Amino acid sequence: MATAALTVDAPGFGSRVWSWITTTDHKRIGILYGVTAFVFFLLGGLEALVIRAQLAQSSADLVSADFYNQLFTMHGTTMVFLAIMPLSAAFFNYIVPLQIGARDVAFPRLNAFSYWVFLLGGLLMNASFFFGAAPNGGWFGYANLTSTQYSPGLNIDFWVLGLQILGVASIAAGINFLVTIINLRAPGMRMMRLPVFTWMTLVTQFIVVTAFPVITVALVFLMFDRTFGTTFYSVAAGGDVLLWQHLFWLFGHPEVYILILPAMGMVSEVIPTFSRKPLFGYAVIVYSGLLIAILGWGVWAHHMFAVGMGPVADAVFSSTTMLIAIPTGVKIFNWLATMWGGKLSLKTPMLFSLGFIAMFVVGGLSGVMHSSAAADLQQTDSYFVVAHIHYVLYGGAIQGIFSGIYYWWPKMTGWMLNERLGKTHFWLSFIGLNLAFFPMHFIGLLGMPRRIYTYDAVLGVDAMNFMSTVGAFIIGLSTIVFVVNVWYSRRERIEAGMDPWGAATLEWSIPSPPPNYNFTAIPEVVSRLPQWSDTEMKAIPTEPEGEIHMPGGSYWPAVSAVGILVLAVGALLESLAFALGGAVVLVVGIYAWAFEPFEM
Amino acid sequence: MDITLRHERGRRRLGALLGVMLAGSVVAACGGDYPQSTLHPTADFGYQVDSLFRTIFWWAVAVFVIVETMLMYVIVKYRERPGSPDPRRIHGSTLLEVAWTLAPAVVLVFIAVPTIRTIMNVTGDAPEDALVIDVVGHQWWWEYRYQDFGVTTATDLHVPQGQPVQLRMTSADVIHSFWVPKIGGKRDVMPGRTTFIAFTPDSVGAYYGQCAEFCGESHAHMRLRLMVDPPDDFDTWVRGQQAAPSEAVTLDADAQRGREAFAAVRTPGNHSCLACHAVEGLAFGALGPNLTHLASRSSIAGGILPMDADALTRWLRDPLTIKPGSLMPDIDLTEDEISTLVAYLLTLR
Numbered sequence: 030m031a032t033a034a035l036t037v038d039a040p041g042f043g044s045r046v047w048s049w050i051t052t053t054d055h056k057r058i059g060i061l062y063g064v065t066a067f068v069f070f071l072l073g074g075l076e077a078l079v080i081r082a083q084l085a086q087s088s089a090d091l092v093s094a095d096f097y098n099q100l101f102t103m104h105g106t107t108m109v110f111l112a113i114m115p116l117s118a119a120f121f122n123y124i125v126p127l128q129i130g131a132r133d134v135a136f137p138r139l140n141a142f143s144y145w146v147f148l149l150g151g152l153l154m155n156a157s158f159f160f161g162a163a164p165n166g167g168w169f170g171y172a173n174l175t176s177t178q179y180s181p182g183l184n185i186d187f188w189v190l191g192l193q194i195l196g197v198a199s200i201a202a203g204i205n206f207l208v209t210i211i212n213l214r215a216p217g218m219r220m221m222r223l224p225v226f227t228w229m230t231l232v233t234q235f236i237v238v239t240a241f242p243v244i245t246v247a248l249v250f251l252m253f254d255r256t257f258g259t260t261f262y263s264v265a266a267g268g269d270v271l272l273w274q275h276l277f278w279l280f281g282h283p284e285v286y287i288l289i290l291p292a293m294g295m296v297s298e299v300i301p302t303f304s305r306k307p308l309f310g311y312a313v314i315v316y317s318g319l320l321i322a323i324l325g326w327g328v329w330a331h332h333m334f335a336v337g338m339g340p341v342a343d344a345v346f347s348s349t350t351m352l353i354a355i356p357t358g359v360k361i362f363n364w365l366a367t368m369w370g371g372k373l374s375l376k377t378p379m380l381f382s383l384g385f386i387a388m389f390v391v392g393g394l395s396g397v398m399h400s401s402a403a404a405d406l407q408q409t410d411s412y413f414v415v416a417h418i419h420y421v422l423y424g425g426a427i428q429g430i431f432s433g434i435y436y437w438w439p440k441m442t443g444w445m446l447n448e449r450l451g452k453t454h455f456w457l458s459f460i461g462l463n464l465a466f467f468p469m470h471f472i473g474l475l476g477m478p479r480r481i482y483t484y485d486a487v488l489g490v491d492a493m494n495f496m497s498t499v500g501a502f503i504i505g506l507s508t509i510v511f512v513v514n515v516w517y518s519r520r521e522r523i524e525a526g527m528d529p530w531g532a533a534t535l536e537w538s539i540p541s542p543p544p545n546y547n548f549t550a551i552p553e554v555v556s557r558l559p560q561w562s563d564t565e566m567k568a569i570p571t572e573p574e575g576e577i578h579m580p581g582g583s584y585w586p587a588v589s590a591v592g593i594l595v596l597a598v599g600a601l602l603e604s605l606a607f608a609l610g611g612a613v614v615l616v617v618g619i620y621a622w623a624f625e626p627f628e629m
Numbered sequence: 630m631d632i633t634l635r636h637e638r639g640r641r642r643l644g645a646l647l648g649v650m651l652a653g654s655v656v657a658a659c660g661g662d663y664p665q666s667t668l669h670p671t672a673d674f675g676y677q678v679d680s681l682f683r684t685i686f687w688w689a690v691a692v693f694v695i696v697e698t699m700l701m702y703v704i705v706k707y708r709e710r711p712g713s714p715d716p717r718r719i720h721g722s723t724l725l726e727v728a729w730t731l732a733p734a735v736v737l738v739f740i741a742v743p744t745i746r747t748i749m750n751v752t753g754d755a756p757e758d759a760l761v762i763d764v765v766g767h768q769w770w771w772e773y774r775y776q777d778f779g780v781t782t783a784t785d786l787h788v789p790q791g792q793p794v795q796l797r798m799t800s801a802d803v804i805h806s807f808w809v810p811k812i813g814g815k816r817d818v819m820p821g822r823t824t825f826i827a828f829t830p831d832s833v834g835a836y837y838g839q840c841a842e843f844c845g846e847s848h849a850h851m852r853l854r855l856m857v858d859p860p861d862d863f864d865t866w867v868r869g870q871q872a873a874p875s876e877a878v879t880l881d882a883d884a885q886r887g888r889e890a891f892a893a894v895r896t897p898g899n900h901s902c903l904a905c906h907a908v909e910g911l912a913f914g915a916l917g918p919n920l921t922h923l924a925s926r927s928s929i930a931g932g933i934l935p936m937d938a939d940a941l942t943r944w945l946r947d948p949l950t951i952k953p954g955s956l957m958p959d960i961d962l963t964e965d966e967i968s969t970l971v972a973y974l975l976t977l978r
């Protein structure tokens with residue numbers, strides 16, 4: 030994807046790289062997010078395959094216990110923070126300004142800064158592998174296992190610092206998109222005319238800016254405990270290990286919606302387009318998204334049913350969690366109703382959206398099972414939960430994101446992807462995911478806990494684990510098919526044109542890929558589905574009327590991001606010199622950025 | 630047309646595959662001997678959770694079938710065919726949307742009511758006459774203290790059949806979770822806090838369990854056995870545990886030398902067995918399992934090795950390979966020392 034801008038007589042390599050480093054164009058930043066996140070996705074997938082290879086049979090010793098712990102910690106952390114979130118961010122960046130009729134995001138340089146901070150945070154976290162000290166406390170890093178007493182190495186420090194850096198990136202991007210969506214809408218693009226993907230982006234960013242501060246607090250406490258000897262989580266000093274759990278899940282459950290709402294938004298764009306029918310119950314889909322975001326704040330302790338909170342708390346959190354099933358169910362019924370009476374064209378984007386619905390239902394139903402505190406006493410921390418999260422996050426989020434990739438790829442590159450390869454990708458991935466994750470329900474019910482690097486044959490789960498491993502490798506294969514498809518698309522260069530799918534929203538009214546200013550003239554929106562509307566929108570001219578001024582590039586965002594990285598390395602090495610150096614770079618970077626002449 | 634057919638066939642094949650998977654898994658989960666299964670409870674706690682689970686499960690199956698059938702129906706029925714007309718552009722229907730907001734709400738009531746009822750019943754509170762056992766989680770083994778009997782043991786948890794039992798649990802280090810699926814659900818075991826599980830086991834047998842909260846390097850090796858004994862056998866077991874062991878039997882020469890090796894002070898000091906282990910009348914270490922009646926247990930090292938001469942030998946030779954990260958260090962022992970130590974340990978009945 031990164032090379033999409035390549036032309037035959039491109040400028041020299043150095044200046045091309047430089048133009049990517051200094052870019053503030055939301056579309057190029059979107060591509061950077063997409064490529065980076067996809068690489069991390071492959072890395073997280075590789076970790077998953079090693080995990081599954083180890084678990085293919087009982088008492089295997091392909092990897093050591095500690096390396097296994099590093100693998101599952103990094104698999105979870107990577108997929109959540111470095112793959113799914115930034116893959117969604119790629120679309121926020123690329124698509125949202127196009128959908129609302131804007132020329133860029135509200136703060137283009139802040140946008141570049143978010144990307145560079147995300148990239149460096151991800152690299153820092155993964156650099157730990159080279160020191161044999163990848164994080165090994167699990168993606169939810171429960172205190173007090175993460176204390177220096179029980180985790181003396183650098184492993185947890187990499188994790189704590191990496192996550193804090195990623196939090197900076199997410200919060201900055203969150204504010205940027207909130208402002209963009211609220212303030213940069215084209216004339217006539219009222220809130221209730223926003224495409225659903227943009228709506229879900231708005232809701233997601235609202236959750237990001239409210240939830241990330243919570244985990245930041247938790248992480249700062251942990252960092253202080255580890256580095257300065259404070260005692261927030263130290264039992265001996267009167268601290269409480271449950272403090273971490275409450276803070277973490279107070280962030281962690283809303284995080285689930287940060288992962289799934291964007292995918293729901295994508296599916297809500299794809300289904301109407303390929304059913305040739307407007308979304309059924311637009312308003313209800315939007316409100317249910319909002320409701321999920323709000324209710325999502327009142328359910329965190331369903332991750333803690335086994336800690337013995339007492340029957341009242343258990344009953345309350347069970348009930349609030351069950352409530353969330355209602356707006357979720359409403360969305361599913363609305364999607365079905367959208368297709369009802371439609372003319373369904375089963376192209377690859379649609380297949381992935383259908384796959385999303387089919388699998389998200391499974392994940393949603395096992396979620397309802399967990400919501401029952403008493404029943405969850407058997408399920409929590411077993412493979413049943415592993416099945417649940419993978420139906421939601423692979424069957425849901427990832428399939429939704431692939432739906433989005435296949436849908437918007439022609440817009441982003443100007444070229445089509447191959448349908449045959451796309452369908453192969455879908456079916457392999459669909460079969461693979463069911464083979465990999467369905468047996469896990471039973472593996473869990475038969476008593477296999479999660480996060481164990483080996484299990485005993487006496488449990489009787491060898492065959493099902495083997496099945497699951499085969500499924501995981503089929504998923505791996507399907508991903509290779511996707512990569513081949515990308516290569517194919519670049520080789521064949523089948524022109525997409527402005528609107529290959531006959532879609533309704535604004536981004537399809539301009540060339541693919543869009544020029545750097547997006548719209549020759551800011552459109553005047555007259556309906557929710559401008560391309561399908563009977564009241565014609567004023568045509569967007571093919572040529573701009575005058576010169577369009579776009580902000581120039583800047584390297585200060587990248588410099589500031591490097592400052593943050595150096596600061597973190599200083600904290601990691603407990604080197605004051607490094608930390609001060611990083612702080613200086615950061616301050617200079619932000620200062621220079623603020624006073625940079627605004628090129629017009 | 631040709632392509633359509635191929636897809637039709639593909640879909641049917643996929644359906645068949647998923648069917649086989651489902652059937653396979655169900656058959657696998659029902660038959661056979663699954664010592665750690667949540668689906669085959671043997672105590673009141675387990676029965677309640679299981680029956681709640683089954684209620685929810687069938688509701689979930691019903692919803693699953695309805696939604697997926699609708700989805701398949703829509704795909705087959707409304708799939709684009711040559712000449713299919715352009716659809717009517719309907720934007721919504723308040724009536725329908727209210728209906729499918731209420732429908733899940735009603736289903737949820739049928740799940741919420743038994744849920745809350747069960748929550749109230751499985752709090753861990755036990756009747757007055759319950760046998761209270763203190764459970765302490767350690768990285769990576771379980772310790773049990775029967776305060777009423779003055780007995781301390783590890784890994785094998787003995788309880789009498791038919792008698793209410795309450796586990797009063799805490800941790801010596803990090804968070805663990807006590808889970809014996811056949812008696813019921815798990816409950817976390819935390820430093821600085823006390824949590825409870827209460828149950829009345831109703832059938833004699835040995836049930837498997839395992840720590841369920843990730844607790845560090847050898848989390849996978851933190852297993853246990855629940856031994857439900859007939860009441861008489863339980864009493865016999867208690868009396869056996871109360872007796873002072875090694876002094877009661879006369880040790881043969883090997884075992885006598887083993888006893889001396891056990892009591893020997895080694896360098897570094899934390900390599901002396903008695904620094905970490907207790908054997909009544911000989912040693913009072915508390916970091917590792919109490920070994921007073923080691924040989925009466927069914928397994929050692931957190932349930933990952935059987936209790937026999939061979940396993941003990943391997944364990945003393947190289948604990949860290951068997952259990953990565955274990956607090957039992959690799960101690961420089963000669964083969965002779967090991968065999969005498971094993972001979973001695975085997976007398977600790």
Ligand SMILES: [Cu+2]
Pocket residue numbers: 281282285328329331332
């Ligand atoms: Cu949650």
Ligand SMILES: [Cu+2]
Pocket residue numbers: 766767769804805806840841842843844848851
């Ligand atoms: Cu444990």
